[in-house]
Amino acid sequence: MQRTVETCLLTYVVALSVLLCGCGDAPSDEAPEVVVYTALDRVYAEPILLAFEEETGIRVRAKYDAEAAKTTGLINQIIARRDAPECDVLWNNEVVQTEHLATLGLLQPYASPSAERFAPQHRDPDHLWTGFAARARVIIYNTARLRADEVPRSLDAMTDPVWRGRCAIALPFFGTTLTHMAVLHEQWGAERLEGWLQACLDNGVAVAPGNGPVRDLVAAGEVAFGLTDTDDAHGAMVDGKPVAVVVPDAGYGPVLIPNSVGLIANAPNPDTGQKLIDYLLSAEVERKLAASRSAQIPLGRDLIDLETPWDGLVDRAAFGFDVSRAAADKEAVVQLLREVGFDR
Numbered sequence: 001m002q003r004t005v006e007t008c009l010l011t012y013v014v015a016l017s018v019l020l021c022g023c024g025d026a027p028s029d030e031a032p033e034v035v036v037y038t039a040l041d042r043v044y045a046e047p048i049l050l051a052f053e054e055e056t057g058i059r060v061r062a063k064y065d066a067e068a069a070k071t072t073g074l075i076n077q078i079i080a081r082r083d084a085p086e087c088d089v090l091w092n093n094e095v096v097q098t099e100h101l102a103t104l105g106l107l108q109p110y111a112s113p114s115a116e117r118f119a120p121q122h123r124d125p126d127h128l129w130t131g132f133a134a135r136a137r138v139i140i141y142n143t144a145r146l147r148a149d150e151v152p153r154s155l156d157a158m159t160d161p162v163w164r165g166r167c168a169i170a171l172p173f174f175g176t177t178l179t180h181m182a183v184l185h186e187q188w189g190a191e192r193l194e195g196w197l198q199a200c201l202d203n204g205v206a207v208a209p210g211n212g213p214v215r216d217l218v219a220a221g222e223v224a225f226g227l228t229d230t231d232d233a234h235g236a237m238v239d240g241k242p243v244a245v246v247v248p249d250a251g252y253g254p255v256l257i258p259n260s261v262g263l264i265a266n267a268p269n270p271d272t273g274q275k276l277i278d279y280l281l282s283a284e285v286e287r288k289l290a291a292s293r294s295a296q297i298p299l300g301r302d303l304i305d306l307e308t309p310w311d312g313l314v315d316r317a318a319f320g321f322d323v324s325r326a327a328a329d330k331e332a333v334v335q336l337l338r339e340v341g342f343d344r
Contacts, residue, residue, distance in 0.1 A: 026104040033059040034272035037074040038091035039175070040259060041231075043295050045091065051288075058272050063087070064257045072174050077100060078264065082106055087264050088273035091280060095131050096179045098260040100326035102128040107262040110274055114281035115307050117300035122258060131258030132281055133289040133296040136314045137180050138245040138254075141216050141225035151225060155184075155250045159199035168214045168226035172197075172288075172337055176211065176257050181333050183255050190336060197340045207342065219243050220308045229257070230292035230310055237309070238293060247313050254314055255321065258299055259289075276321035 020230050038045045042064045049060045065073045075097045078087055078309050082104075090107075092098045102124060109127040121133040152160075158167050170177040202205075206223055210216045214226040215233060219241040219315045236243045245259050247254040261280050279285065286298040287306065295309050296317050304316070337343065 013087060020191035031057055031059045032269070032272050033061055034088050034269050034276050035061045035063070035086060035089055036089040036276060037065075037078065037087045039065050039074055039093040040091060041093075041294070044231075044289065044292055044296075046278070048285055048288060056275060056279075060276070064191045072097070072178070078106060079104065082265075084094075085264050085266055085268065086101050086268045088267040089258075089276050089280075090262050090264060092260045092262075093135075094176050094179045094257050095129070095260040095323055096182050096326045096330060097261055098129045099124070099323045100330055102115050102126075102262070103324075103327060106265050108265040108270075110263045110277060110280065112281055114278045117281065117283065117302055119299070119301060119337060122299050124262075129260045130277075130281055131231065131260045132299050133286050133297055134256045134258040135176065135229040135231050135294075135296055136247065136254050136310060137176065137226060137315075138230055138233055139225055140228045140236070140243050140245050142214055142221050142223075142242055143244050144242040145221055145224045148244070151246050154248055155196070155227075155248055157195060158205050159203050161203065162226070163203070165204035165206075166224040168208050168223045169200065170208050170211045170214050170215045170227070172335065173343060174210070176209050177227070178330070178333070179257055179326065180227070180255055181337070182329050183321040183328045185333050185336075186321055186325045190332065193333075194336055194340060197337065197342070200316070201341060215243070218258055230314075231296060234295040234309060235293055245313070256297070256314060256316070259296070 005017045024205065036049065038150055049062055063074065078085065078101060090098060090101065107128040111127040112130065113124055115130040118130060128222045139151065143262055148267065152163065172181045201287065206217060209215060211228040211232045215230045215236050216224045218226050219236045261277050263270065263273050263277060283300055283302055284325055286300050286303055289296040290298050290306055290308055297308055297314060298306050299316060
């Protein structure tokens with residue numbers, strides 16, 4: 001009986017100690033926190049945010065966006081809460097909509113020491129955002145349906161009757177596909193882009209919900225080729241799907257689209273927000289993203305020799321477009337897409 005009482009008391013003391021001291025190195029309820037909105041796929045972003053939490057003791061509250069509304073949903077939430085922001089950091093999977101927030105005055109300057117790793121073309125001149133860990137827009141094709149020498153290298157092929165109903169594009173209102181359309185608007189002008197978009201629809205181009213579904217249509221052989229990003233293409237390649245990629249010819253690409261990160265104006269936790277930005281812009285994070293299934297392209301000048309599956313296809317020093325102009329064109333592009341009929 002005495003031993004039973006002593007055992008119960010010991011168990012109670014141990015349990016109480018665990019409650020008082022916490023478990024492991026996980027942040028306590030009183031730990032500082034940071035709120036981040038991220039449009040990068042959760043499977044890639046979450047391990048990095050968990051590593052930051054473990055290294056710093058700063059609790060990370062992350063909000064992710066769905067593939068169908070990638071980037072746009074988070075941007076709209078930031079705009080809607082501009083007078084009472086709940087977010088500290090935007091980690092975007094592209095850069096044009098980040099620049100759009102900057103033009104609205106919804107980002108505040110922060111000159112992160114980690115940003116010095118990047119060339120000037122990957123940094124906002126007023127320190128409102130920094131680009132890192134890029135992906136490239138590519139043509140993905142089914143190797144069982146097309147030989148390498150048969151693959152079209154021009155976006156004009158998508159409007160060619162030879163390829164009627166045999167190619168695909170993601171719904172261009174969101175994410176990197178919207179960014180790509182804004183780049184084409186900048187490079188081609190509104191009239192040419194409108195004509196190309198209308199011709200795509202007239203030629204039976206399949207419009208998929210996102211870049212991942214474009215990849216899946218190509219991998220399944222339902223279409224011969226499509227427009228997607230290198231990270232989506234790499235996933236299929238790793239899985240042994242019958243796919244390969246080419247970069248569109250000069251004049252139509254390549255378009256290199258970095259992740260971007262910025263501090264929200266009037267952020268509730270600016271100090272921890274700055275720490276998270278420093279971490280995301282580190283060589284460690286770019287290495288992790290490059291080594292992941294997404295095979296993202298490091299932009300830091302200290303990692304220029306780090307090998308990626310895209311070496312020889314993409315020049316990482318080339319940004320490829322004027323971010324401020326593309327951002328200024330975004331609303332015009334969305335209106336044009338509606339007029340052509342991509343929302344039907």
